[in-house]
Amino acid sequence: MSTSAALHHEDLHSAHDAHHEHHHHETFISKYVFSQDHKMISKQFLITGIIWAIIGGLFSVLFRLQLGYPEATFPWLEDLLGHWAKGGKLNPEFYYALVTMHGTILVFFVLTAGLSGTFANFLIPLQIGARDMASPMLNMLSYWFFFLASIIMFSSLFVQTGPASGGWTIYPPLSALGDASSGSKIGMDLWLVSMAMFIVSSLLGGLNYISTILNLRTKGMSMTRMPLTVWALFFTAILGVLSFPVLLSGAILLLFDRNLGTSFFLSDIVIGGKILPNEGGSAILFQHLFWFLGHPEVYIILLPAMGMSSEILSVNSRKPIFGYMAMVGSMFAIAILAFLVWAHHMFVTGLNPFLGAFFVLLTLLIAVPSAIKVFNWLTTLWRGNIRFTPAMLFAIGFVSMFISGGLTGIFLGNSALDIHLHDTYFVIAHFHIVMGVASFFGMFAGVYHWFPKMYGRFLNNTMAYIHFWISIVGAYLIFWPMHYEGLAGMPRRYYDFSMWESFKQFGGLNEFISFVSMIVFAAQLLFVFNFFYSIFKGRKVTSTNPWGANTLEWTTPIRPGHGNWPGEIPEVHRGAYDYGKDGREFISQIEPVGENESHH
Amino acid sequence: MRTVAMEQRKKIHPHKFTLWVAIASILMMFAGLTSAYIVKRNQANWLSFELPIAFWYSTAAMIASSITMWQAQRKFKNREIPAYRSLITVTFILGLLFVALQVVGFTILAKNGLPMNKNVAVSFLYVIVGLHGAHVVGGIVALMVTFAKAFSKSVRNYNSVPVDVMATYWHFVDFLWIYLLIFLLAIR
Ligand code: HEM
Ligand SMILES: [Cu+2]
Numbered sequence A: 001m002s003t004s005a006a007l008h009h010e011d012l013h014s015a016h017d018a019h020h021e022h023h024h025h026e027t028f029i030s031k032y033v034f035s036q037d038h039k040m041i042s043k044q045f046l047i048t049g050i051i052w053a054i055i056g057g058l059f060s061v062l063f064r065l066q067l068g069y070p071e072a073t074f075p076w077l078e079d080l081l082g083h084w085a086k087g088g089k090l091n092p093e094f095y096y097a098l099v100t101m102h103g104t105i106l107v108f109f110v111l112t113a114g115l116s117g118t119f120a121n122f123l124i125p126l127q128i129g130a131r132d133m134a135s136p137m138l139n140m141l142s143y144w145f146f147f148l149a150s151i152i153m154f155s156s157l158f159v160q161t162g163p164a165s166g167g168w169t170i171y172p173p174l175s176a177l178g179d180a181s182s183g184s185k186i187g188m189d190l191w192l193v194s195m196a197m198f199i200v201s202s203l204l205g206g207l208n209y210i211s212t213i214l215n216l217r218t219k220g221m222s223m224t225r226m227p228l229t230v231w232a233l234f235f236t237a238i239l240g241v242l243s244f245p246v247l248l249s250g251a252i253l254l255l256f257d258r259n260l261g262t263s264f265f266l267s268d269i270v271i272g273g274k275i276l277p278n279e280g281g282s283a284i285l286f287q288h289l290f291w292f293l294g295h296p297e298v299y300i301i302l303l304p305a306m307g308m309s310s311e312i313l314s315v316n317s318r319k320p321i322f323g324y325m326a327m328v329g330s331m332f333a334i335a336i337l338a339f340l341v342w343a344h345h346m347f348v349t350g351l352n353p354f355l356g357a358f359f360v361l362l363t364l365l366i367a368v369p370s371a372i373k374v375f376n377w378l379t380t381l382w383r384g385n386i387r388f389t390p391a392m393l394f395a396i397g398f399v400s401m402f403i404s405g406g407l408t409g410i411f412l413g414n415s416a417l418d419i420h421l422h423d424t425y426f427v428i429a430h431f432h433i434v435m436g437v438a439s440f441f442g443m444f445a446g447v448y449h450w451f452p453k454m455y456g457r458f459l460n461n462t463m464a465y466i467h468f469w470i471s472i473v474g475a476y477l478i479f480w481p482m483h484y485e486g487l488a489g490m491p492r493r494y495y496d497f498s499m500w501e502s503f504k505q506f507g508g509l510n511e512f513i514s515f516v517s518m519i520v521f522a523a524q525l526l527f528v529f530n531f532f533y534s535i536f537k538g539r540k541v542t543s544t545n546p547w548g549a550n551t552l553e554w555t556t557p558i559r560p561g562h563g564n565w566p567g568e569i570p571e572v573h574r575g576a577y578d579y580g581k582d583g584r585e586f587i588s589q590i591e592p593v594g595e596n597e598s599h600h
Numbered sequence B: 001m002r003t004v005a006m007e008q009r010k011k012i013h014p015h016k017f018t019l020w021v022a023i024a025s026i027l028m029m030f031a032g033l034t035s036a037y038i039v040k041r042n043q044a045n046w047l048s049f050e051l052p053i054a055f056w057y058s059t060a061a062m063i064a065s066s067i068t069m070w071q072a073q074r075k076f077k078n079r080e081i082p083a084y085r086s087l088i089t090v091t092f093i094l095g096l097l098f099v100a101l102q103v104v105g106f107t108i109l110a111k112n113g114l115p116m117n118k119n120v121a122v123s124f125l126y127v128i129v130g131l132h133g134a135h136v137v138g139g140i141v142a143l144m145v146t147f148a149k150a151f152s153k154s155v156r157n158y159n160s161v162p163v164d165v166m167a168t169y170w171h172f173v174d175f176l177w178i179y180l181l182i183f184l185l186a187i188r
Helices: A002-007 A018-023 A028-033 A038-068 A075-088 A092-128 A136-158 A186-215 A228-259 A283-317 A324-338 A353-365 A367-381 A390-413 A415-421 A425-455 A461-487 A501-537 B014-041 B054-077 B081-111 B120-151 B161-186
Strands: A579-581 A584-586
Touching (some): A038 A136, A075 A092, A092 A186, A092 A228, A092 A425, A136 A186, A186 A228, A283 A390, A283 B014, A324 A367, A353 A390, A367 A390, A390 A425, A425 A501, B014 B120, B054 B161, B081 B120, B120 B161
């Protein structure tokens, strides 16, 4: 069987030889639109992700406006949103729609598709020494399913009754009954259909990433010589491939409940004085299905950022990553544990406290591999020859955010504390810091670091430094105070806190947070400007290896064509982290091991 | 034209490997559904009922189609193209028969007073069996492509990878059905 496979390569679309490159008829459509080149697909994911990030970020500015200035009216809001902001004040229904869309867009469209889609596509073939993905065709489909999902989600913003508004976790019965709220109508159906497309997209992507990593590594690239980025993307893909189908099954059951009269999640409901016929369903069942994906999902978002930060910290400290195998092992442990802790999101659902105790234990166990990683990042930095490039700053920022947000996870992981903290701003602070901001920082680090490889130009450094400092200071100013609000019991997903005597004291703080969030949003626009400006006008890259890095992507031409290496794919002779060895600043993975070379 | 530049040194062809990962992923979806089924069954309001007889006939069709698929794959390897073509055709017809019998099964259920929204237990049956059926339909579509290829002139190219991938997927939906049937019989 393997011989017949080896004899017939017609189906390996990625099998390109440099000599045949010119014979391809590359039209505009096949090069930029329906491209099968992993590097172009990566850019498609990145740019779509950036557009979504602007939309999702803008939504948060809009609802922060409501939280920060609950009494004020903004006439321009009515111009922008029409009947959703009558008299210049956000309509409460639409407030929920904005919150829901913000969460959905940023969690799934930006930090899952935008992050994995971009960097798994870009880095996996380049860093393992492959000409393309195992199946470039599936890879292209993966992007176009994401595109379709994007179009559907975007169009849901314009339907009469508004987009989904039951929270990014779409709990029934709110999400199951069209009469429950205006966002539960067609907006919710569009959400579900869009997410089904999205899941197909991530599955097609994930399948490809896994088989590419396992099957297409170049000669000498054993698993233990792979850069940590590739390991991280590998675990990410495994998590996705095994957990997204479970969300899909939940979404399908929900679609049945909504449209075909079944009662998977519905029972004994009175709505608008009318008794519904549904009997025997359980809303909690949905939460189990959701969080079985939901918790792995947070690591799907985080692991790529961890991998890229590890790589960038090592390159710019000019030191080997500390504890390579421990880094791989701890990612493995995190990936396993990610499947065993979902019920920590459900401590207050009436979960059997005995069962809860197991979930507390397993949840707190995550602190162990997390701490190992933090220790290794810090020891990598320790006495390093640090170059504070923008990518490096964001990677350090990532570590900082991961520490701050991971610590509050330990509070929440204790069910006794969580009963008080659940659904308060403490949770908002926790997950924005550890997941939202940390992963964004990892993504920015990745963009600043690999932009020269993507576009053959550098991003502007001055703008990058401004972007970094405003973002890190701003992120802490926004999210740190939320811990105090949450400890005081301030609940999440409320439209107006000025109505409560006990939360009035936070009026000033909320205004401050909203104000800072606008500044931080503006800083992100600066990044977007820098990004598009530099694609065309950035300083040109003049050497193949501008950062002095060891990994294979820097052995390709400055602007690699389809197929990545013009000649043979280089053979690999060592791991990715020989920095500062035997007095040499860096030693590329393709350099054979010298006779007198030291072992460390 | 394309020449080989991608070194393929691993034992298993990447497309076959991709299929195995996809199978793991599909299994997770059914694991999600069947565990939800078990959880619900242990709660109030669960209705126990007999599976329609049509499901037994469909099972026979499914097993038969797996056998013909297996034979088709062998004939292909031995370059017995006419035999391969007729076996692929039979497999295709058996696949359609399977789907038709599943639909008949649901019609019988509904006639016997068990429509989809009668009870959660019935709803689950519809969703689980229906989703499995959707995967068979996907296989039938893929078979149609294989079928078209088998009858086109260019069948001179004896690349067995697509046939192997097709066969593996087909056996998978067969096993999945048998597993689901046993599950639905044992846990009611
Ligand atoms: C030591 C590590 C961690 C522990 C012990 C932990 C624990 C928890 C717990 C118990 C909750 C539920 C709180 C509640 O709803 O009452 C929670 C929420 C959350 N955590 Fe973590 N966490 C940890 C790390 C992380 C990481 C690394 C991420 C993401 C990369 C993350 C993302 C989230 C998200 C998104 C939510 C809230 C989801 C929602 O309700 O909308 N956590 N965490
Ligand atoms: Cu969690």
